[in-house]
Amino acid sequence: MTNATATAIFNTDLASQGATAPEWVELFPAGPSILARDGRKWTLYPQSVVAAFKSNNAPLPIDWEHAQAHLAPRGKAAPAAGWITEVEERAGGVWGRVEWVAAAARQIVDRSYRFLSPDFQHRKDGVITRLNGAGLVNRPALEMTALSREQTTMENNQMSLKAIAKTLGLAEGADEAAILTALTARDTERVALCQSLQIDTSSDSAAVTAAITKLQTDTATAVAAVQSGAGNAEVAALQTDLAATRTALAALQSKDRDRDIDVILDQAVTSGKITPGSRDDYRAMCALEGGLDKFEKLVKSLPVLGDPSDLDRSTASNQVDEDVDVNAVASAARKYQDEQTRLGRTVSITEAVNFVKEKKS
DSSP states (O other), X not given: OEEXXXXXXXXXXXXXXXXXOOSEEEEEOSOSEEEOXXXXXXXXXXHHHHHHHHHHTSOEEEEETTHHHHTGGGTOOOOXXXXXXXXXXXXXXXXXXXXXXXHHHHHHHTTSOOEEEEEEEEOTTOBEEEEEEEEEXXXXXXXXXXXXXXXXXXXXXXXXXXXXXXXXXXXXXXXXXXXXXXXXXXXXHHHHHHHHHTSOTTOOHXXXXXXXXXXXXXHHHHHHHHHTTOOHHHHHXXXXXXXXXXXXXXXXXXXXXHXXXXXXXXXXXXXXXXXXXXXXXXXXXXXXXXXXXHHHXXXXXXXXXXXXXXXXXXXXXXXXXXXXXXXXXXXXXXXXXXXXXXXXXXXXXXXXXXXXXXXXX
């Protein structure tokens, strides 16, 4: 895991919002691809960064000129200019709510400091995994520089992965490949839902919810108009649109649940807790109301029936093979699943990924 500052990609003028320091600031611009002034690239999955912040369960510091990174390790003072108390996804980017200390707020208002530079961790392949904090700076044109900070331990990294997996509805033992696959799948589903709602495909969850709420409100208004004897054609059209949206939502939720079941069953087979032959029986159990939670509790109590498989495990570093394009494999696997579904066959995500890898080899 590598730490970096992002001065070169963040150019928001903090003092431009008036006579007070802004409560909400942009920490990362819209992704997933983020390009620095010096040409380097990062990949941002906002949900992953938000989940990592929540798992930290504490505010993150904003300092002056990245003192936490450069001065604190040498035993020098590195006071906070503010505290990031909340983060959220906005239109593909990440924003944070800040509680400024009085001195920093005055400096922002009088333009002594005008720019913000996030401090974050990323993998060797450029995927941003965690926000560490940020710094008030005045030189946004500087090239990105690496921070000479102690690297995150594997234990802390695993804790972060567990929290992200739980937020995504995956089992706590899900690896980075499974998490990236789930993030890609959810983004594909979000785009499909946006298309059904006829809104911008870059819209975030808040915009999707607003569109659905508006559609429901418009339908209710149209129904009231019908009851008063007007607008029959408009009501029929709105009801058709609403029915189509509900159908699309139900289909996406069903796919999401099937994928969660496949992930948990794959892990149980791989760890030797159940046999491949009993998979269908356990799938039927998971499909029942509350069945997925019951199966997870059952697996924890089951003995290992055989030696766990090493097929789905990587080296001790638990890193994703950097030569494999995870997003491409996940996309191809989803496409293969859809093709098989149309043929009346059920294929798990693991089987689909293995098929894609074998086809490429």
